[in-house]
Amino acid sequence: MSWTDERVELLKKMWTEGQSASQIAKELGGVTRNAVIGKVHRLGLSNRSGGGQAAPAAAPAATPKAEAKPKTAPKAAPEPVGDAAAGEDEPRTTSAAPQGLPSRKAIVPAGQPLPPQPSANEISPEALAKVNEIEKKAKKLSLMELTERTCKWPVGDPATEKFWFCGLPVQAGKPYCDAHVGVAFQPMSSRRDRRR
DNA sequence: CCCTGATTCGC
DNA sequence: GCGAATCAGG
Numbered sequence: 459m460s461w462t463d464e465r466v467e468l469l470k471k472m473w474t475e476g477q478s479a480s481q482i483a484k485e486l487g488g489v490t491r492n493a494v495i496g497k498v499h500r501l502g503l504s505n506r507s508g509g510g511q512a513a514p515a516a517a518p519a520a521t522p523k524a525e526a527k528p529k530t531a532p533k534a535a536p537e538p539v540g541d542a543a544a545g546e547d548e549p550r551t552t553s554a555a556p557q558g559l560p561s562r563k564a565i566v567p568a569g570q571p572l573p574p575q576p577s578a579n580e581i582s583p584e585a586l587a588k589v590n591e592i593e594k595k596a597k598k599l600s601l602m603e604l605t606e607r608t609c610k611w612p613v614g615d616p617a618t619e620k621f622w623f624c625g626l627p628v629q630a631g632k633p634y635c636d637a638h639v640g641v642a643f644q645p646m647s648s649r650r651d652r653r654r
Numbered sequence: 655c656c657c658t659g660a661t662t663c664g665c
Numbered sequence: 666g667c668g669a670a671t672c673a674g675g
Contacts, residue, residue: 461666479659493668495659500666504660603675605657627656 459488461497473498585640592637597625609635611642 459465465486472482479498480491498504593613599622604610609624610633626635634642 478657480657490668491659492670496661496666496668499660603657607656 459486466497466501469494469497470501470503473503585637588637589641592626592635593624596622598622599625609633609638611635611638 461469468486469482472485473479473494477485478491479494483489483491483494486494596613597608598613599608601623603625604623607628609626609628611624612621613624614621624635624638626637628635632639632643
């Protein structure tokens with residue numbers, strides 16, 4: 459496969475959207491994530507900042523083959539990164555993107571619907587116990603850390619900082635770990651005593 | 655271990 | 666230009 463205009467365009471689009479190289483590679487097909495990354499660099503859009511200038515790192519006048527350890531790349535651009543991270547006690551003010559830094563897409567659902575928390579009263583006590591059990595061991599992954607093989611069970615209120623995903627290894631195929639599969643997919647059989 | 659992007663370098 | 670191999674990190 460080669461880099462046709464279309465493919466490059468899709469690459470650009472996805473990269474700008476913040477998709478990972480491997481995801482882009484999957485989408486495109488026929489290329490590896492390395493290929494994607496390589497292309498991204500060649501295209502000069504390694505910096506995902508939308509309106510940013512490409513700060514060309516002035517190459518120091520050094521052409522020798524002096525090997526040694528070129529382990530460190532000088533951080534040329536002093537980025538005014540204003541990450542709001544540390545605070546656990548963020549008010550519920552879901553801040554919209556402040557200044558011109560569109561890089562982060564607010565995917566985090568606002569706090570209204572709060573859907574998948576299954577009401578605990580209709581689940582087999584066993585499964586529940588199991589969940590409470592493993593939820594202590596949960597890896598508490600953030601949204602971005604989820605992969606195809608991490609349990610995507612949400613815990614807590616998305617509007618809060620105390621929100622995470624289980625993150626334990628999933629049961630083959632399923633989107634959840636063993637325990638959460640238990641409460642997510644109840645056999646209809648154990649659904650009986652809903653006298654109504 | 656899973657993943658990320660970054661770099662290098664033979665092709 | 667391309668991308669596998671490798672590196673460096675989370």
